[in-house]
Amino acid sequence: MGLNNVLVWSQVTMYLLTLLLALCIIIPVSFHLVDFKGHCLLFSNGTWRESDGQLVVNWGYQGFCTYNISWAGVSLFIALIQVYRFIAQICRGTESSFLSAFIDILLSLFMSMAALAGALMITIGYQTWCNAIMLRFEACEDATTNDIDREDKINTSMFYMQFGTAQFGAWTSWVCWVGLSMFSMLKVCKYHQQENIRVSMARERARLVGDRHSPLREL
Numbered sequence: 001m002g003l004n005n006v007l008v009w010s011q012v013t014m015y016l017l018t019l020l021l022a023l024c025i026i027i028p029v030s031f032h033l034v035d036f037k038g039h040c041l042l043f044s045n046g047t048w049r050e051s052d053g054q055l056v057v058n059w060g061y062q063g064f065c066t067y068n069i070s071w072a073g074v075s076l077f078i079a080l081i082q083v084y085r086f087i088a089q090i091c092r093g094t095e096s097s098f099l100s101a102f103i104d105i106l107l108s109l110f111m112s113m114a115a116l117a118g119a120l121m122i123t124i125g126y127q128t129w130c131n132a133i134m135l136r137f138e139a140c141e142d143a144t145t146n147d148i149d150r151e152d153k154i155n156t157s158m159f160y161m162q163f164g165t166a167q168f169g170a171w172t173s174w175v176c177w178v179g180l181s182m183f184s185m186l187k188v189c190k191y192h193q194q195e196n197i198r199v200s201m202a203r204e205r206a207r208l209v210g211d212r213h214s215p216l217r218e219l
């Protein structure tokens with residue numbers, strides 16, 4: 001197995017991982033939206049009402065959750081296509097062209113940024129929500145076993161696990177996309193080297209051929 005195959009197999013493995021991690025974001029965040037009746041807890045805060053101990057929530061923008069479902073969906077889609085493409089290449093014994101390797105770099109860099117934005121959004125937005133919860137509870141987790149907002153009819157039993165999973169998925173996805181950017185850069189570097197070798201060999205051959213045809217040129 002050549003170095004090129006090792007590189008392609010690494011890419012396939014990494015894309016498969018990215019695919020699974022995208023599911024770790026899409027599934028819990030979607031269930032969260034169902035549990036919270038379409039509200040997104042990211043960047044939501046609130047005040048505790050003295051009279052009945054309920055949280056009066058000032059809901060954040062729902063787009064914080066839909067953004068995360070969206071970029072993870074794009075991530076899943078790209079990973080699926082890439083796994084298919086690279087496995088087909090391995091089976092056929094072909095290589096990607098210089099152009100497609102270059103497009104892979106741009107795509108992975110773009111997805112790294114989208115993932116970083118999503119991961120930051122989840123971590124900071126979740127912290128904002130937990131800060132509101134922890135004005136009354138010892139730990140953010142305690143809100144899962146208490147009725148904190150009867151008015152909105154939200155089900156808080158799963159949010160802790162859902163956002164734990166989503167947070168893990170988002171940060172690990174980001175690491176994967178950065179890794180994938182590096183792999184595709186490595187590939188382009190390798191193509192560049194091969195091209196250099198090919199050109200210098202062609203030049204060398206031309207020189208030798210030229211010499212043979214005019215053996216007396218030096219004289």
Ligand SMILES: *[C@@H]1O[C@H](CO)[C@@H](O)[C@H](O)[C@H]1NC(C)=O
Nearest residue numbers: 031035153154155156157158
């Ligand atoms: C909230 O969701 C959990 C898990 O999905 C479920 O077991 C529980 O019955 C739900 N609670 C209410 C009040 O609907």
